Amino acid sequence: MAQFSVVPRVYPMLSLPSLLSLPRRLLAMPFLRFLVVGGLNTLFGYLCYAAAIGLLHLPLSLGLLCSQIAGVAFNYQSYGRLVFHRPGGEKKAFVFLRFIGAYALTYGANLYLLKELTALGLSPYVAQILALVVIVPTSYLLLRFLVWNAPRPQNRFPR
Numbered sequence: 073m074a075q076f077s078v079v080p081r082v083y084p085m086l087s088l089p090s091l092l093s094l095p096r097r098l099l100a101m102p103f104l105r106f107l108v109v110g111g112l113n114t115l116f117g118y119l120c121y122a123a124a125i126g127l128l129h130l131p132l133s134l135g136l137l138c139s140q141i142a143g144v145a146f147n148y149q150s151y152g153r154l155v156f157h158r159p160g161g162e163k164k165a166f167v168f169l170r171f172i173g174a175y176a177l178t179y180g181a182n183l184y185l186l187k188e189l190t191a192l193g194l195s196p197y198v199a200q201i202l203a204l205v206v207i208v209p210t211s212y213l214l215l216r217f218l219v220w221n222a223p224r225p226q227n228r229f230p231r
Contacts, residue, residue: 105155106212113150114204117143125196132186132196140179144172156220167219174214182207 117139124135148171189199
Protein backbone atom coordinates (compact mmCIF):
# COMPACT_ATOMS: atom_id res chain seq x y z
CA MET A 73 0.00 0.00 0.00
CA ALA A 74 1.36 3.43 -0.94
CA GLN A 75 1.95 6.00 1.75
CA PHE A 76 0.83 9.57 1.29
CA SER A 77 2.51 12.53 2.88
CA VAL A 78 1.16 15.98 3.58
CA VAL A 79 4.66 17.44 3.14
CA PRO A 80 5.18 18.48 -0.47
CA ARG A 81 7.91 16.69 -2.32
CA VAL A 82 11.00 18.79 -3.02
CA TYR A 83 12.22 18.25 -6.54
CA PRO A 84 16.01 18.17 -6.92
CA MET A 85 15.84 20.40 -10.00
CA LEU A 86 14.36 23.18 -7.86
CA SER A 87 16.90 22.99 -5.05
CA LEU A 88 19.20 25.91 -4.31
CA PRO A 89 22.39 24.12 -5.48
CA SER A 90 20.62 23.14 -8.67
CA LEU A 91 19.46 26.70 -9.30
CA LEU A 92 22.94 28.06 -8.57
CA SER A 93 24.47 25.66 -11.08
CA LEU A 94 21.98 26.65 -13.79
CA PRO A 95 24.25 29.25 -15.45
CA ARG A 96 27.04 26.67 -15.64
CA ARG A 97 24.72 24.09 -17.16
CA LEU A 98 23.37 26.61 -19.66
CA LEU A 99 26.89 27.63 -20.65
CA ALA A 100 27.63 23.97 -21.34
CA MET A 101 25.45 24.33 -24.45
CA PRO A 102 27.56 25.57 -27.39
CA PHE A 103 24.81 27.66 -28.99
CA LEU A 104 24.05 29.47 -25.73
CA ARG A 105 27.77 30.14 -25.22
CA PHE A 106 27.84 31.41 -28.80
CA LEU A 107 24.98 33.80 -28.02
CA VAL A 108 26.66 35.16 -24.88
CA VAL A 109 30.11 35.60 -26.45
CA GLY A 110 28.53 36.64 -29.73
CA GLY A 111 26.46 39.25 -27.93
CA LEU A 112 29.60 40.91 -26.66
CA ASN A 113 31.30 40.57 -30.05
CA THR A 114 28.22 41.92 -31.81
CA LEU A 115 27.99 44.88 -29.46
CA PHE A 116 31.62 45.72 -30.18
CA GLY A 117 31.09 45.34 -33.94
CA TYR A 118 27.88 47.36 -33.88
CA LEU A 119 29.55 50.19 -32.00
CA CYS A 120 32.38 50.20 -34.56
CA TYR A 121 29.79 50.26 -37.36
CA ALA A 122 27.81 53.06 -35.74
CA ALA A 123 30.97 55.10 -35.15
CA ALA A 124 32.15 54.56 -38.72
CA ILE A 125 28.91 55.72 -40.35
CA GLY A 126 27.88 58.22 -37.66
CA LEU A 127 31.13 59.89 -36.66
CA LEU A 128 33.34 59.25 -39.68
CA HIS A 129 30.47 59.50 -42.20
CA LEU A 130 31.71 56.46 -44.13
CA PRO A 131 29.43 54.75 -46.66
CA LEU A 132 27.50 51.75 -45.30
CA SER A 133 29.73 49.19 -47.02
CA LEU A 134 32.92 50.74 -45.62
CA GLY A 135 31.42 51.14 -42.16
CA LEU A 136 30.43 47.49 -42.16
CA LEU A 137 33.86 46.49 -43.48
CA CYS A 138 35.59 48.47 -40.70
CA SER A 139 33.49 46.74 -38.05
CA GLN A 140 34.26 43.32 -39.57
CA ILE A 141 38.00 43.98 -39.68
CA ALA A 142 38.04 45.39 -36.15
CA GLY A 143 36.39 42.30 -34.75
CA VAL A 144 38.08 39.45 -36.64
CA ALA A 145 41.12 38.85 -34.40
CA PHE A 146 39.21 39.32 -31.14
CA ASN A 147 36.25 37.24 -32.31
CA TYR A 148 38.53 34.44 -33.54
CA GLN A 149 40.03 34.12 -30.07
CA SER A 150 36.76 34.49 -28.15
CA TYR A 151 34.75 32.08 -30.28
CA GLY A 152 37.58 29.57 -30.59
CA ARG A 153 38.42 29.46 -26.91
CA LEU A 154 35.13 30.20 -25.15
CA VAL A 155 32.50 28.76 -27.49
CA PHE A 156 34.06 25.91 -29.45
CA HIS A 157 37.00 25.19 -27.08
CA ARG A 158 39.56 25.22 -29.86
CA PRO A 159 42.62 27.19 -28.73
CA GLY A 160 44.44 26.41 -31.96
CA GLY A 161 47.29 24.04 -32.52
CA GLU A 162 49.10 22.60 -35.48
CA LYS A 163 46.44 23.70 -37.98
CA LYS A 164 45.87 27.15 -36.48
CA ALA A 165 46.65 29.07 -39.70
CA PHE A 166 44.27 26.91 -41.73
CA VAL A 167 41.50 27.37 -39.15
CA PHE A 168 42.09 31.14 -39.16
CA LEU A 169 41.77 31.20 -42.97
CA ARG A 170 38.46 29.33 -42.72
CA PHE A 171 37.38 31.81 -40.03
CA ILE A 172 38.17 34.71 -42.37
CA GLY A 173 36.23 32.91 -45.13
CA ALA A 174 33.21 32.53 -42.85
CA TYR A 175 33.44 36.21 -41.97
CA ALA A 176 33.65 37.11 -45.66
CA LEU A 177 30.45 35.14 -46.30
CA THR A 178 28.63 36.77 -43.41
CA TYR A 179 29.92 40.19 -44.53
CA GLY A 180 28.47 39.63 -48.02
CA ALA A 181 25.13 38.43 -46.66
CA ASN A 182 25.04 41.27 -44.14
CA LEU A 183 25.83 43.88 -46.78
CA TYR A 184 23.11 42.52 -49.06
CA LEU A 185 20.53 42.61 -46.25
CA LEU A 186 21.66 46.06 -45.16
CA LYS A 187 21.26 47.50 -48.67
CA GLU A 188 17.87 45.87 -49.16
CA LEU A 189 16.55 47.03 -45.79
CA THR A 190 17.79 50.61 -46.22
CA ALA A 191 16.22 50.63 -49.71
CA LEU A 192 12.91 49.99 -47.95
CA GLY A 193 13.42 53.23 -46.05
CA LEU A 194 14.80 51.92 -42.76
CA SER A 195 17.60 53.78 -41.07
CA PRO A 196 21.01 52.11 -41.37
CA TYR A 197 21.03 51.57 -37.59
CA VAL A 198 17.68 49.75 -37.51
CA ALA A 199 18.50 47.89 -40.72
CA GLN A 200 21.68 46.50 -39.17
CA ILE A 201 19.84 45.32 -36.06
CA LEU A 202 17.25 43.55 -38.24
CA ALA A 203 19.97 42.01 -40.42
CA LEU A 204 21.55 40.51 -37.31
CA VAL A 205 18.45 38.35 -36.84
CA VAL A 206 19.56 36.41 -39.94
CA ILE A 207 23.32 36.88 -39.63
CA VAL A 208 23.74 35.56 -36.06
CA PRO A 209 22.38 32.02 -36.63
CA THR A 210 24.09 31.89 -40.04
CA SER A 211 27.36 32.85 -38.41
CA TYR A 212 26.98 30.16 -35.76
CA LEU A 213 26.37 27.48 -38.37
CA LEU A 214 29.34 28.58 -40.46
CA LEU A 215 31.66 28.73 -37.47
CA ARG A 216 30.44 25.46 -36.01
CA PHE A 217 30.55 23.39 -39.17
CA LEU A 218 33.00 25.17 -41.49
CA VAL A 219 35.61 26.57 -39.11
CA TRP A 220 35.59 24.41 -35.98
CA ASN A 221 34.16 21.20 -37.38
CA ALA A 222 36.10 18.74 -35.23
CA PRO A 223 34.11 16.52 -32.87
CA ARG A 224 32.87 18.37 -29.82
CA PRO A 225 34.98 17.99 -26.69
CA GLN A 226 33.62 16.62 -23.46
CA ASN A 227 31.63 19.05 -21.36
CA ARG A 228 34.01 21.77 -20.16
CA PHE A 229 31.59 22.86 -17.46
CA PRO A 230 30.88 19.84 -15.25
CA ARG A 231 27.66 19.71 -13.30
